[in-house]
Amino acid sequence: GVGGRGVPHSSPPWGGAGRPLGRSAASGGYRRYAWTGADADCRLWFRMQAEARRLDVETDRNGNQWAWLGDPTAGDAVVTGSHLDSVPDGGAFDGPLGVVSAFAALDELRARGASFRRPLAIVNFGDEEGARFGLACVGSRLTSGQLTKEKAYELRDADGITLPQAMEAAGHDPETIGEDRERLDRIGAFVELHVEQGRALDLSGDAVGVASAIWPHGRWRYDFHGEANHAGTTRLVDRRDPMLTYAETVLAARREAELAGAVATFGKISVEPNGVNAIPSLVRGWLDARAADQDALDAVIAGIETAARDKAAAHGVDLAVVRESFTPVVEFRHALRDELVRLLGGKAPVLGTGAGHDAGILSASVPTAMLFVRNPTGVSHSPAEFAAEDDCVAGVLALADVLEGLACH
Structure with a gap:
């Protein structure tokens, strides 16, 4: 897959064992910054994974990628995914685990013979880490209206390149960015899977947990x-x-x-x-x-x-x-959070986090929830970030259970 050791594979489109996109040979970490060549490679990977699964792919006006199963305009869609960009010299799991696991969960559901009653989408949100322009979750902030077009146009990288200049250089029209209420109205629930950025699950002995809140x-x-x-x-x-x-x-x-x-x-x-x-x-x-x-x-x-x-x-x-x-503090909606716990057999621990996520940004607009996969060291935003393959598989199966319960029953 796009990540590294331990990430579930999802038919790498470049053949062989794949190549880690945006990885630095010097540090071993990933440098996938918004609207760069590494970002373009990740976007191509996403498109090829979606097309290989016969999903309809689109890029919205804020640069977020969507892969749809079913009618995108039908409403009440169940959406999952995360992001593919990284912090400077970041690890293999932060972001990509959620996207790779989303594709793998769809594969699992198809293997189960699941029949979907609601549209399903997999999303790759752009510029979640904010490594280039200094503001996190740019793609989801623009979509939800928490970042205006005017403020977005003021963002600059260390070389003085503005966000619209970078978007235009990458082939995206910056004139179209801004709040996308029509797209948000399509979503009935958004569930983001993410590697835990801490050791709570390691200390409790659980492979997968459910998020309760994100600290301000x-x-x-x-x-x-x-x-x-x-x-x-x-x-x-x-x-x-x-x-x-x-x-x-x-x-x-x-x-x-x-x-x-x-x-x-x-x-x-x-x-x-x-x-x-x-x-x-x-x-x-x-x-x-x-x-x-x-x-x-x-x-x-x-x-x-x-x-x-x-x-x-x-x-x-x-x-x-x-x-x-x-x-501000994000308290995930209790009804959806509790439904995830129920779908996971009532045994998944519920835990808070100090890390920000696209799910937190979207929570003011649509029902959102999060699954965490155990990180035995707690290290994140570092090449040492890690999740064991068994735990990654457990995360895929948990996500599949959740998606099946939300979109198929």
């Missing part, structure tokens, strides 16, 4: 403006060093997160002029913060910004803070 989370950009100067001739007392303020803010984020039982991470940084022998003029850091509830997250964000401003004032550094994205 967001991304904030901190711009620390100081004064560039010579690293060897400028006295410490004469410096306006934004790197020092940034470093103290990173430590403050850790302290605030520990106090609130939350998580806060500065995982990306940009420095100007970025010279070994130069004091920076600008340090730009991106904060990712998540918590179990909104009050805890608010407390963490407020504490980090207060500490940052105090340190900036002490060091003669100017600070600007911009919230680049935010997703």
Whole structure:
């Protein structure tokens, strides 16, 4: 399949054992960024998998791919799938497991002789990770209206290429992007399977679980403006060093997160002029913060910004803070969640997650639910991400059971 070791195979179209799309030989991780060559390869793989199963394939105006069994316009469709893009040097399972498992679950249902009473669709949402343009779940945010065309046009990558420029270069018309209520009205239920990004299932001894909620989370950009100067001739007392303020803010984020039982991470940084022998003029850091509830997250964000401003004032550094994205808490609809548990024999554990997903974005518009597949190490967003083949198969069978219960009975 598209992923790597342990991912159920779905008739790789390029022959032989297949080739991992977008994988870096240097890191062993995947670099599948939106509207790049690797993304195009993944899209071609999706199309060929769908056509091999006699599904009708379409790409919507926001760049999401859909493979349909039955009439797309009939309404009340059951949809499953995930995404194929990755974070920088991501693992093989985050996203692709859900898409590969969707095709494999359809194969299983056909082998069972299932008869569908509702349309079924498999979806590949575009730019879920936000690795290129800095905003997660662009495809589903556009479709649901949570990202406007105007705001989408402002998104730029590290090279200054705008989202519409990238889409156009990849052969997609950016003029058509925006809320797609007609498409959302087709969906009666969306079920996303995903590798667990944590160790809850490993600790409970279960191969598959059902999601209860997604923590509120967001991304904030901190711009620390100081004064560039010579690293060897400028006295410490004469410096306006934004790197020092940034470093103290990173430590403050850790302290605030520990106090609130939350998580806060500065995982990306940009420095100007970025010279070994130069004091920076600008340090730009991106904060990712998540918590179990909104009050805890608010407390963490407020504490980090207060500490940052105090340190900036002490060091003669100017600070600007911009919230680049935010997703409130997602409590998956209990009726659909409970139906998944019932269809899985009433034994699947129900667990929350701090990771964002397209299912969370769509939950405000359509009934959504999630299945998690055990990750024995809990490692994610890393080449070390892993799920055992037996557990991946268990995930496929669980998804097939769910789809059969929702779309066939």
